[in-house]
Amino acid sequence: MSAAMQALKSTRLITTERLMLIPPGRENLPDLIRLKADERVFGWMLHGVRSEQRTREELEDDIDFWEVRGYGTWCVFERATGDFLGICGLMERPDGRGVALRYALWPECRGKGYAREAARAALAFGHRAGLPRIIAVAREENEASRAVMADIGMTPAGDYRYQGHRMLVFESRG
Template sequence: MSAAMNALRSSRIVTTERLMMIPPGKENLPDLVRLKGDERVFGWMLHGVRSAERAAEELEDDIDFWEVRGYGTWCVFERGSGAFLGICGFMERPDGRGVALRYALWPECRGRGYAREAARASLAFGHRAGLKRIIAVARDENVASRAVLTDIGMTLASEFRNQGHRMLLFESRG
C-alpha cells in the first residue's frame, strides 16, 4: 500500500474509549470469513451467513465503497488487546431504502456495550461525512439490536416484511 493510501486509511480510523475502528483491508479477510460464516452472528444479517468466497467478495466491495464514498464499514477491534470484535459501519441497502448503519459483533461481546459504542461512533462519523439521513433495520424480535438503535438516538420510522420477518426501520437525521 502506498504512503498516500496509508495516510488516507489512517484518517478514517475511529477510536472510542475502548474501541479502534479501522476500514477493512485484505489482511482482515481471515477474521471476516470467520465472523460472516458464523450463524450466531450473521444469521441476523441481510442475506444471512456468507461463504468464504462471498466474504472475500464483500471485502473487495467494502474497500471499494470506502474509496468511492469516503465512509463504509469498519473492522472493530478492542483497544489494548487488539482483539477483533466484529464489524460496524455503513452499506447502501440493496432495496433502495438508503445508507444503513449495520453492526455484527461476536456473541461474546454481547452485554458489554461494544455494539452501542461502535454504532454511536459510526453514526457521528456518518453525519460528519455529510450523510443527512442514516437508516438502520432490525428484526422485530432482535430486542438487543433495537435497544442499541434507540439508545444511540435513532427513531423508529417505519416497518416492512422481509422473508416472513417484521423488520423495523430506524433513522437518524443529521
C-alpha cells in the first residue's frame, strides 16, 4: 500500500474503548468470506449469506465505495486481542431508502456490547461526514438488532414488508 493510501486509510480508522474499525482491504478477504457465509450472521442480512465469489465482489465494491463516498463499511477488531469480530458501516441501500447503518458480528460477540459500540461510532462518523439522515433496518423479530438501534439513539421511522417479513426502519438525524 502506498504511503498516500496508508495515510488516507488512517483518517478513516475509528478506535473506541474496546474496538478498532478499519476500512476493509484485500487482506481481510478470508475473514469476510467466513463471516458472510455463516447463516447465523448473514442469514439476517439483506440478500442473506454470500458465496465466496460474491464476497470478493462486495469487498471490491466496499473499497471503491470508500474512495467515492469517503465512508463505508469497516472491519471490526477487538483492540486487546486483534480478533476479527465482524463488520459495521454505512452503505447506500439498494432499495433507495437512503444511507443505512449496518452491522454483522459473530454470534459469540452477542451480549458484550460490541455491536452497540461499533454502531455508535459508525453513526457518529457518518454524521461528522455530513450525512444528515442515516437509517437502519431490521426484521421485526430481530430484537437484538432493534435494541442496538434504540440504545444508540435511533428512532422508529416506519416499516415495510420484505419476503414475508415485517421490516422496521429506524433513523438518526445529525
